[in-house]
Each structure stands twice: as structure tokens, then as C-alpha cells.
Amino acid sequence: MSAALTIMVFDENRIRASIIEEGLREAGHDRVVVLHDIVGLARQIERIAPDVIVIDIETPNRDMLEHLFQLSRSVRKPIAMFVDSSDTASIEAAVDAGVSAYVVDGLKKERVKPILDMAVSRFKAFSRLQQELAEAKSALEERKVVERAKGILMKSRTISEDEAYALLRQAAMNEKKKLADIAQSVVMAAAMLGS
Amino acid sequence: MDNGQDMGVRVVRAGFIPLVDASVLIAAAEFGFAAREGIQLELVKDVSWANIRDRLAFRQFDAAHMLAPMPVASALGLGSNPSAVITPFTLGRGGNAITLSVKLYRRMQALTGLAGNEDALANAEALKRVIDDMKERGEPLPVLGTTYPFSSHNYELRYWLAAGGIHPDRDVKLVVVPPPMTSDALSAGAIDGFCVGAPWNMVAVAREVGRIVAVKEDIWPSSPEKVIGVRPEWADANPETLARLIVALDRAAAWCDVPDNRRVLAEILAEPRYIDAPVDILHRVLMGRFTTDPDGHERTVSDYFTFHRDGANFPWVSQAQWIFSQMVRWGQVDHSPDKQARVATAFRPDLYRHALGPRAGIPVADVRVEGGQRQDGFIDGAVFDPQDIPAYVKGFDVHNLENPAATRDEA
Numbered sequence A: 001m002s003a004a005l006t007i008m009v010f011d012e013n014r015i016r017a018s019i020i021e022e023g024l025r026e027a028g029h030d031r032v033v034v035l036h037d038i039v040g041l042a043r044q045i046e047r048i049a050p051d052v053i054v055i056d057i058e059t060p061n062r063d064m065l066e067h068l069f070q071l072s073r074s075v076r077k078p079i080a081m082f083v084d085s086s087d088t089a090s091i092e093a094a095v096d097a098g099v100s101a102y103v104v105d106g107l108k109k110e111r112v113k114p115i116l117d118m119a120v121s122r123f124k125a126f127s128r129l130q131q132e133l134a135e136a137k138s139a140l141e142e143r144k145v146v147e148r149a150k151g152i153l154m155k156s157r158t159i160s161e162d163e164a165y166a167l168l169r170q171a172a173m174n175e176k177k178k179l180a181d182i183a184q185s186v187v188m189a190a191a192m193l194g195s
Numbered sequence B: 001m002d003n004g005q006d007m008g009v010r011v012v013r014a015g016f017i018p019l020v021d022a023s024v025l026i027a028a029a030e031f032g033f034a035a036r037e038g039i040q041l042e043l044v045k046d047v048s049w050a051n052i053r054d055r056l057a058f059r060q061f062d063a064a065h066m067l068a069p070m071p072v073a074s075a076l077g078l079g080s081n082p083s084a085v086i087t088p089f090t091l092g093r094g095g096n097a098i099t100l101s102v103k104l105y106r107r108m109q110a111l112t113g114l115a116g117n118e119d120a121l122a123n124a125e126a127l128k129r130v131i132d133d134m135k136e137r138g139e140p141l142p143v144l145g146t147t148y149p150f151s152s153h154n155y156e157l158r159y160w161l162a163a164g165g166i167h168p169d170r171d172v173k174l175v176v177v178p179p180p181m182t183s184d185a186l187s188a189g190a191i192d193g194f195c196v197g198a199p200w201n202m203v204a205v206a207r208e209v210g211r212i213v214a215v216k217e218d219i220w221p222s223s224p225e226k227v228i229g230v231r232p233e234w235a236d237a238n239p240e241t242l243a244r245l246i247v248a249l250d251r252a253a254a255w256c257d258v259p260d261n262r263r264v265l266a267e268i269l270a271e272p273r274y275i276d277a278p279v280d281i282l283h284r285v286l287m288g289r290f291t292t293d294p295d296g297h298e299r300t301v302s303d304y305f306t307f308h309r310d311g312a313n314f315p316w317v318s319q320a321q322w323i324f325s326q327m328v329r330w331g332q333v334d335h336s337p338d339k340q341a342r343v344a345t346a347f348r349p350d351l352y353r354h355a356l357g358p359r360a361g362i363p364v365a366d367v368r369v370e371g372g373q374r375q376d377g378f379i380d381g382a383v384f385d386p387q388d389i390p391a392y393v394k395g396f397d398v399h400n401l402e403n404p405a406a407t408r409d410e411a
Helices: A014-026 A041-048 A062-071 A088-097 A109-157 A161-175 A179-193 B020-030 B049-057 B069-075 B102-112 B120-137 B152-163 B179-187 B200-206 B232-237 B239-257 B259-269 B279-287 B317-329 B337-344 B349-356 B386-394 B405-410
Strands: A007-010 A032-035 A052-056 A078-081 A099-104 B010-016 B039-045 B063-067 B086-090 B096-101 B143-146 B173-176 B193-197 B210-215 B226-230 B289-291 B298-300
Touching: A007 A014, A007 A041, A014 A032, A014 A109, A032 A041, A041 A062, A052 A062, A052 A109, A062 A099, A062 B049, A062 B173, A078 B049, A088 A099, A088 A109, A099 A109, A099 B049, A109 A161, A109 A179, A161 A179, B010 B020, B010 B049, B010 B239, B020 B039, B020 B063, B020 B226, B020 B239, B020 B259, B020 B279, B039 B239, B049 B063, B049 B069, B063 B069, B069 B152, B069 B226, B069 B317, B069 B337, B086 B232, B086 B239, B086 B349, B096 B102, B096 B152, B096 B179, B096 B200, B102 B120, B102 B210, B120 B152, B120 B210, B143 B152, B152 B173, B152 B193, B152 B317, B179 B193, B179 B200, B193 B200, B200 B210, B200 B279, B200 B289, B226 B232, B226 B239, B232 B239, B239 B259, B239 B349, B259 B279, B279 B289, B317 B337, B317 B386
Parallel strands: A007 A032, A007 A052, B010 B039, B010 B063, B143 B173, B143 B193
Antiparallel strands: A052 A099, A078 A099, B063 B226, B086 B226, B096 B193, B096 B210, B289 B298
16 A cells, blocks of 8 residues: 655765665565765756655755755755664664664654665665775784795795795794784884895 | 762763864863763764754753754754654854855955955855845855754855845755764865855865855854754753752853963864864864965954853743744744644753853843844844744845745644
């Protein structure tokens, strides 16, 4: 009896937007529109007339949307919310994840809640991904620097790779420092000594 | 929980937007004024007024740095989350300015012979002549940025335009631009001018893309700028904490008003966790020492920021009603005695007096005629008497009474 909801995702971060879009489609919502650019947003909202707008809480463009809702006569009056506004824990989860939303007035809570819960979990998944990526990157960097330090030691002291590694590890243990930090010092010292 | 017996430290979480007019709140947290009252003031920086409103409404914040029109809009059910908000304390006066692109200003000079030291009204009239010229030539009308539909900037920009004979809904296009983006938007030609708070006007001049044509004091010196907003039920449940917060803010405001303290204040404001802007620009803004244009014209506005003096923190009910009158004037809402009564409950001088009185200098009245004195006069010489808002609004040549957009939405 109730028609499918039209959901607009406004997020300047394209990857995150597509992660949310995918989640919504998997949940059976096929009327999902993703927008990345504030330019032309007003016209798009009038044209698409979304029931729900999911928006990144960290964008200052929320104030522009407020202006648009105030001015426009053709846009249906939306209500701002952070997921379920009666539940403190879920509000905190939404704010931590960085999600806010506008929902057309009068829409039933039980229809909107799963959409917003989905957005929150996808926003979270995205920041987890970003963190993992950052960690992987720094692990890769560390491995590279250890390789270079080993090479320097092998050459200057004519020792094997295993011996060079053992030397670095011993130094790290003695100095109570990370292996990568010791390796970094070796690389830097070598550069300064011109070897 | 607030009970009179508990003398322990009370945590107050307050949201703010990085602007110079958050100084009193920041000084209260940084320079011991809150701690002295037994309050641990935790400040949370935010990016939009919509977030500030919603996070206060949804109890993420206990208090918030807000635009003075926000509690008024809430009382009227305007905006997309009109939850109840009251203000017991105004964070001061001043701080805003109107900046036009250097290109638009040059055209005003070419057409009307402006020398560069004209007053705000003359600048508005010159802009009017340029707009008439643009219309004759069929050119696109200027696009001007403000910050939020229910902002002092919106009403000040409209007041200034209208004083010069420009209709803000017909002769220009008003848009919302986040203040930190105004310089970029101006230099990219996306907007032709804006009205925002400090330091962004001076930043645009320093970047040689903007020309300041009016400051808040030119439009209405007594105009309240930002306020402290709290939920009425929080105020009811925590009267002691609220009173202590008001005392802390009062002391911090007095400290901010001392010119010799403004260097230290500028240094704190400059930090990345606050405004994250150059310390010398912030200090010059706080002292009201302006460079108004890239040609090097200077102007000193001694009261550009009044944080405390002359009852700057007193939440005049008549000022809430003036804000309401401008909402009516521009068609955001229609007037009714019931709405005017609701607006009067948004500003709470009783809470201010309860925390700080009795003390010399605290007004005994909640309402006064605004703009009647020479020193707080409006740019167009109008006088605001809250007794008769409909007559006041009809007295303006430029208004939007025949086309009330918002009232239709409300129905």
C-alpha cells in the first residue's frame, strides 16, 4: 500500500556515497539518488522530491539546505533528525558516525528507521575501511624502511640479511623502540654520512 | 543532577561555531571563569548552525553559541527542527560586516563617483544605481551570501539593501555560503558579496578580493548578535548550574571587553581548535581596526565588538520582537498577537537578573523602544516600538508583506 521511498544521498565523498547507495539497494530500495556537488542541488531536490535525504554531518552545506527548505514552495517540509530522535544512544551513534538526515514530515518512523540505521552502519564501515587503509599504508612504509636499513647494514658491515635483521632487532630491544624507528635512524644516518 | 546541596563540579557541554563572537564562551573555558564557578565547560566545535540546533535539541549539548534569531525561529515553529530554545544571555554586540567584490565596488565607483570613504547608506544607494544599470542592460543580478535563513546576517543585509532602495528578494539573489568559504566564493565569482561575522570580512580584504561597505554598527548598533541557547527543560532542571554559567559568562565578557586583554584573547582564538585564523587579523578585528579595501583605506570602529559594556549581555525581549518584526517584514511568518507572545518567551531577562542581580546597570524593564536614542539609531532613522509591529513593518517602503512565502508552508 505504501509507495517506495525516494532516498537522496548527498555526500561530497564519492566512495562513501556509493557504499551507502549499495547498502540501500541491497536492502531493497531502488529509488536512490546520489549527489556529490552542492551546485544545482536545489534544482535536483525540487525535481526528485526525496522522502529522505541522508547527509554528512560534517558538511557546512547543511545550512544551505535549511535556506533552501525555507525559501522553496515546491519542496515538501522536511524534519531534521539523527536517526531515532527519541533514543539518546542511537543519536550518539549517528553523530559519531557522522550522519544526519532530513525526512519528509509525516513519514512513519518505522519506515525511516531502517534506512537511517543502514546509513549509520555504512558510514561506520567506511571510516573503518579508511583506518585500515591508513594502517596498511603505514605498515607498507615501515616494511620498506626496514628493507632499506637491512641493505645498508649488509653492505657496510658485509653481513647476511638475517644477521642485519637480528642487529636491528637487538638495537630496537636495547633502545626500547620500534623496529621501524631504528631502521629509520639507520637510513637517515647513512644518508647523512653519504654512504 | 542539579540539587542545591551539590557543590561539586558540574559539566556543561557547549557547542560553538568558530567565529570571533564565540569569544566570551571560549574565554570562560580558557581563562578560569567557568572553573571559578564550579563549572567544567567542555566546548565542542561544529560546522553548521543546523548541527548546533539539532545537537542542542537532541541533548548532545547543554548549551550552545547561537544566532540571536534561532530561539525566535524555534518559538515560531520555523525551520526544520523547531525544538524549544531559550536564551538567558546575549554574547555581545557587533562583529558583522557586509563585503562586496572589488569588481562590483569598482563599478559602483565608476557609476557614482564614490571616493572610498562614504558611509554605509551611500554605499547601498550606489549599489542600487548599479543594479538599475544592470537591469537596463539585461545583466544577471548580483548574488549575495548570508549564513542561515534565521540569522542576524540575513536581516542586517536585507535591512541595509532596503535602506538603499534595493528589494532583497527581487533586485538581488540571496544564497547561503558557509563563512569560511566566502573569500573563495567571492574570488571565483560564485557570489558578488556577503554579510558574515568576523574574521571573514577582513580575510576577504586581506586576500584583495573584497571591499567592506558596511559594518553592523552602521545598520543598528544595539543589534544582538549571538546568544547562549539552552533547552527550557534543561534550564528548569538545572537552575543552579545555569545561574553559575551565567555568572561565569558575565565575568568572561567583562574580561573580553578590556582592550589590553584582546591580544591574549586573539592568541587563543587563533588556535586550530578554535578559529584557526592568523592572530594579527583576529587582533585587528577585535580592536575594530579595519582595512576596508585593497587600496588600503582604513577605518576604526571602536565598538566593533562590545562583549559586556552597556548591558550588552542583557536579553532584551524587545530585541527578540525586533527580530520577529523582520521575519514578518520579509514574509517568513505572518504577525499575530499570539505569535508575538510566543516570541517574548524566547528571550529570558528574568534568568539573567536572577543570576546576576541585584546590581547596578541591569535594566528593570524587559522591553524598550529600540533605536530611539541617537547612539543606537537604525541606518534609515526608523524607530522600533514593539507595541505595534504591524504598523512598524508597514512603515517600510521595501518589504515582502504581499508575498509571505513561509506562511503558506506553515498551513
